[in-house]
Amino acid sequence: MRRLRQCWLLLLLCAVFHSRGAQAQSLASTTPLRPKAFAELALTVNSRDLDARMRLAQDASRLGWFITAGIPVKGKLALGVEFGGPSDATGETAGNSFVSKGRQRERLLMGTLRFRAAGTESWAVDVLAGAGVLFHHNEALLSSCGSCTDFSKETSDHAPPSFVAGIDAFRTVRGPVSVGAVVRYHALTRGAAQSDAPVLVPWQFEWKSSSRFSIGLGIRVSR
Numbered sequence: 001m002r003r004l005r006q007c008w009l010l011l012l013l014c015a016v017f018h019s020r021g022a023q024a025q026s027l028a029s030t031t032p033l034r035p036k037a038f039a040e041l042a043l044t045v046n047s048r049d050l051d052a053r054m055r056l057a058q059d060a061s062r063l064g065w066f067i068t069a070g071i072p073v074k075g076k077l078a079l080g081v082e083f084g085g086p087s088d089a090t091g092e093t094a095g096n097s098f099v100s101k102g103r104q105r106e107r108l109l110m111g112t113l114r115f116r117a118a119g120t121e122s123w124a125v126d127v128l129a130g131a132g133v134l135f136h137h138n139e140a141l142l143s144s145c146g147s148c149t150d151f152s153k154e155t156s157d158h159a160p161p162s163f164v165a166g167i168d169a170f171r172t173v174r175g176p177v178s179v180g181a182v183v184r185y186h187a188l189t190r191g192a193a194q195s196d197a198p199v200l201v202p203w204q205f206e207w208k209s210s211s212r213f214s215i216g217l218g219i220r221v222s223r
Contacts, residue, residue: 033124035078035116036222039069040168042182044216046086052190052210053089054104054138055203061087064214066108066184076116080128082164083109086212091203101141101151102204108186109133110164123171124178134162134188140204156205163187168218176222184214 044064050057066084073079085107092101112130119125136158141151163186170180192208193201 033116033119033121034076035070035072035114035124035126037069037071038220038222039067040218040220041065041067042084042216042218044182044184044214047213049188049210049212050089052188052208053106053136054091054102055194055206056091056093056102057089057104058091060089063087064216068112070112070114078114078116078126080112080114080130081110082112082130082132083107093203097145099141099143099145099151100203103139103141104204104207105137106188107135108162108164109135110162112164121172124169126168127166128168129163129165131161131163133159134190135159136190136207138204138207140202154202154204158190160189160191162189168220170218170220178220178222180218180220182214182216182218184212186212186214188212 042065044066045062046064048060048062050060053060064084064086066082068080068082070078070080085105089104090102092099094100110130110132112128114126114128117125117127138156140154140156142154143149143151164184166182166184168180168182170178172178188210190207190209194206194208
């Protein structure tokens with residue numbers, strides 16, 4: 001009888017510990033997690049704003065990219081930094097006695113405030129907003145004849161302020177590595193640089209403010 005009681009007691013203790021372990025596991029899978037330190041690389045598809053980047057821009061891939069990293073600061077808040085940009089935009093005009101080419105390149109450096117909107121041990125959704133600098137570089141190449149190979153080159157560089165808002169949704173695939181979707185909306189305050197007689201501005205150096213929407217896929221490593 002004593003041994004039977006010991007067996008029942010042992011079974012009861014096992015059941016209690018098993019129940020607590022399952023409850024802890026259940027809570028871990030449903031309790032929202034605070035953000036962790038992370039680094040992320042994303043490839044995006046962007047909306048077009050060629051006319052705003054350079055007046056006679058004719059060609060640019062819709063693909064873009066950015067890298068971002070962040071660290072938690074308090075509760076569900078984190079601070080981040082992003083750097084990236086769209087593909088270069090190019091354009092060309094020609095006549096019997098000239099060839100005029102242009103290229104425009106943009107890079108964005110943004111500081112962001114991130115908020116962990118939802119998440120568990122295996123997935124997370126972050127919303128973010130921030131501000132920074134748009135570095136845009138414009139080049140003008142001019143040849144004095146249609147068949148010449150020698151071009152004179154002029155450049156223009158500006159760095160106006162710009163703004164960003166976005167959402168990241170990631171799911172863990174293995175250890176600290178997760179993959180997911182990224183969405184960004186950029187307000188690009190280039191200002192306005194356009195020809196206004198009697199002041200004539202080369203078309204390569206004509207631009208204006210615009211907005212850009214991006215959606216893509218990313219890979220993240222958290223710690």
